[in-house]
Amino acid sequence: MKIAVCVKQVPDATVHKRIDPATKRLDRSGEATLNPTDLNAVEEALRIKEAQGGEVVLVSLGPAKATDSLRKALAMGADRAVLVSDDAAAGSDLLGTCRVLAAALEREAADLVLFGQASSDGDGAVLWAAVADRLRQPMISQVASLTVDAGSITGKRQTEHGYDVISAPLPAVIGVSDAINEPRYPSLKGIMGAKSKPQESLSLADLGVEPGAAGEAGSETTVLELGSPPSRGDQIKIEDDGSAAQKILDLVLERRLL
Amino acid sequence: MRVLVFLEHHEGQLEKGGLGVLAKAATFGNAAGVVLGPGASDLAARAGAFGAVKAYACDDDALAVPLPQPRVDALAALVEKTGADAVLFAASVLAADVAAGLAARLDAGLNWDLTDLALVDGELIGKRPALGDTVLVDVGWKGSPRIGLVRSGAFDPVETGGSAEVESFDFAAENFSALATLIEQTQEESSGPSIEDAEIIVAGGRGLGSPEAFSLLEELAAALGGAVAATRAVVDAGWYPYSTQVGQTGKNVSPKLYIACGISGAIQHKVGMQGSGTIIAINKDPNAPIFDFCDISVVGDLHQIVPKLTELVRSNRA
Ligand SMILES: Cc1cc2nc3c(=O)[nH]c(=O)nc-3n(C[C@H](O)[C@H](O)[C@H](O)COP(=O)(O)OP(=O)(O)OC[C@H]3O[C@@H](n4cnc5c(N)ncnc54)[C@H](O)[C@@H]3O)c2cc1C
Numbered sequence: 001m002k003i004a005v006c007v008k009q010v011p012d013a014t015v016h017k018r019i020d021p022a023t024k025r026l027d028r029s030g031e032a033t034l035n036p037t038d039l040n041a042v043e044e045a046l047r048i049k050e051a052q053g054g055e056v057v058l059v060s061l062g063p064a065k066a067t068d069s070l071r072k073a074l075a076m077g078a079d080r081a082v083l084v085s086d087d088a089a090a091g092s093d094l095l096g097t098c099r100v101l102a103a104a105l106e107r108e109a110a111d112l113v114l115f116g117q118a119s120s121d122g123d124g125a126v127l128w129a130a131v132a133d134r135l136r137q138p139m140i141s142q143v144a145s146l147t148v149d150a151g152s153i154t155g156k157r158q159t160e161h162g163y164d165v166i167s168a169p170l171p172a173v174i175g176v177s178d179a180i181n182e183p184r185y186p187s188l189k190g191i192m193g194a195k196s197k198p199q200e201s202l203s204l205a206d207l208g209v210e211p212g213a214a215g216e217a218g219s220e221t222t223v224l225e226l227g228s229p230p231s232r233g234d235q236i237k238i239e240d241d242g243s244a245a246q247k248i249l250d251l252v253l254e255r256r257l258l
Numbered sequence: 259m260r261v262l263v264f265l266e267h268h269e270g271q272l273e274k275g276g277l278g279v280l281a282k283a284a285t286f287g288n289a290a291g292v293v294l295g296p297g298a299s300d301l302a303a304r305a306g307a308f309g310a311v312k313a314y315a316c317d318d319d320a321l322a323v324p325l326p327q328p329r330v331d332a333l334a335a336l337v338e339k340t341g342a343d344a345v346l347f348a349a350s351v352l353a354a355d356v357a358a359g360l361a362a363r364l365d366a367g368l369n370w371d372l373t374d375l376a377l378v379d380g381e382l383i384g385k386r387p388a389l390g391d392t393v394l395v396d397v398g399w400k401g402s403p404r405i406g407l408v409r410s411g412a413f414d415p416v417e418t419g420g421s422a423e424v425e426s427f428d429f430a431a432e433n434f435s436a437l438a439t440l441i442e443q444t445q446e447e448s449s450g451p452s453i454e455d456a457e458i459i460v461a462g463g464r465g466l467g468s469p470e471a472f473s474l475l476e477e478l479a480a481a482l483g484g485a486v487a488a489t490r491a492v493v494d495a496g497w498y499p500y501s502t503q504v505g506q507t508g509k510n511v512s513p514k515l516y517i518a519c520g521i522s523g524a525i526q527h528k529v530g531m532q533g534s535g536t537i538i539a540i541n542k543d544p545n546a547p548i549f550d551f552c553d554i555s556v557v558g559d560l561h562q563i564v565p566k567l568t569e570l571v572r573s574n575r576a
Pocket residue numbers: 117118125142178350351462463464465466488489490491492503504505506507508509519520521522523524525526527530540541542543546558559560561
């Protein structure tokens with residue numbers, strides 16, 4: 001079974017994320033990391049591979065330095081990585097991104113494509129549905145538990161009214177929930193071995209994607225103006241030194257919340 | 259601006275979220291509702307009372323179960339038939355997938371998480387809080403149709419009492435759209451201990467570390483006279499009942515006090531509790547997003563702080 005996992009490099013949680021007012025794009029210059037919920041998708045792929053054999057391929061669209069983040073998933077156990085990196089793809093919205101990823105995934109022809117729950121910078125939680133439509137494959141999103149048997153896949157997921165169990169034949173596209181598993185930590189051996197695993201870098205031309213189909217030119221949405229959301233007012237900050245509980249109680253009593 | 263609004267329904271009722279978006283779209287002039295699935299025509303007629311001048315209905319059996327891909331086929335056909343300028347959705351598990359699939363199908367732009375919409379010089383502009391709600395972005399669309407996914411609870415339905423002309427339509431399903439099948443659907447009991455009426459809520463997330471640790475929150479809630487709530491991550495993991503989930507897919511709560519313990523503060527959780535009077539967050543990670551929108555931020559280990567707080571509350575009340 002060949003499993004492709006779509007993963008993205010995002011700004012590290014410690015970085016104050018900002019949109020560059022000049023380009024109206026996310027400032028990606030700071031410390032970066034692999035999108036946290038994508039680790040759940042990588043973990044799920046590894047478990048399927050461990051049970052059934054096969055290959056786990058990472059597929060990503062991002063700047064050249066995203067290779068650093070991909071290495072973490074290779075250290076967890078993924079076999080190889082494909083990074084699509086091209087100046088003409090920078091600033092892609094959902095549409096541009098789904099065109100590029102669909103092209104890269106078509107080239108891999110995986111049996112199963114996994115996505116993480118949401119990217120921490122875009123927070124759309126929508127990309128799988130767009131990619132599945134391009135690939136003309138069945139799709140199940142928000143999957144909190146997954147079973148794979150010969151030729152088909154079954155996922156359980158939460159909705160506003162309860163739980164759905166949905167089944168689809170392979171090849172299929174799955175978006176996982178962050179509740180699906182607990183991602184493993186890379187072992188020392190994994191970390192050492194990651195450096196020598198194949199990491200391929202592709203341009204749009206390599207994939208046969210027209211430059212106008214991605215990046216700003218290939219995007220159908222625009223960012224017009226940046227502003228500040230209304231603030232909730234002053235915040236009280238407490239660092240626990242053993243007295244936090246008392247401080248919380250004092251504040252609760254002072255505000256007559258009890 | 260000819261706007262189509264996707265109206266989701268459940269157990270014979272149109273959902274509030276879609277009707278809220280319809281109320282907003284009606285202020286732009288020409289809003290039509292779209293209802294899909296068996297029984298669609300009757301439901302579509304009801305959209306008139308909420309601001310739709312027209313309602314499109316398709317009761318094809320391919321739309322009997324709430325799966326997204328056949329809905330993409332149906333909406334793509336309807337957009338072609340009507341030449342709609344915009345298709346708007348209220349966020350839900352189903353709607354997000356339909357909206358994104360439709361964007362890919364029609365090479366159209368999708369803006370999500372919209373908290374407001376306006377028509378400025380005839381052009382549709384959306385407001386979108388981004389990057390964990392730290393910036394507010396005005397977003398637009400380059401072409402047609404403009405596809406928008408509206409954040410839960412952004413707009414309330416408005417009863418206008420009008421009536422809508424209902425028009426049925428058909429579509430041809432793509433082969434791949436019917437490949438995913440619903441094999442089981444469980445309706446979860448949404449009653450149980452009521453978190454919606456509680457004045458004080460103690461909520462727990464994955465930071466609790468284990469289902470057993472919820473007893474810490476139950477003790478604190480009992481001492482405070484409040485109720486216990488949970489995030490989707492722990493509900494999905496089976497640590498706590500579905501009926502206590504707060505957020506986009508769960509309940510909307512606005513107690514006077516919300517104490518979030520071991521919760522990161524994802525937007526999908528935030529939308530269900532941001533109306534709370536005072537929000538106290540206890541989290542060991544000083545970079546947790548919840549610290550961006552709480553009133554009292556407590557950086558520390560909940561396993562240390564919560565039991566102490568329970569003791570202090572008990573002795574204060576004794
Ligand atoms: C379509 C969709 C719908 C969704 N609907 C909902 C919804 O209705 N409700 C909802 O809640 N989520 C929903 N989610 C999921 C949401 O995005 C988050 O994944 C989820 O809220 C995270 O739950 P959490 O905060 O418990 O877990 P995590 O994000 O894992 O956060 C756990 C937190 O605990 C902290 N922590 C760990 N140990 C300790 C300790 N000892 N003491 C103190 N703090 C500690 C960590 O620092 C971390 O910040 C939805 C997602 C999608 C895509």
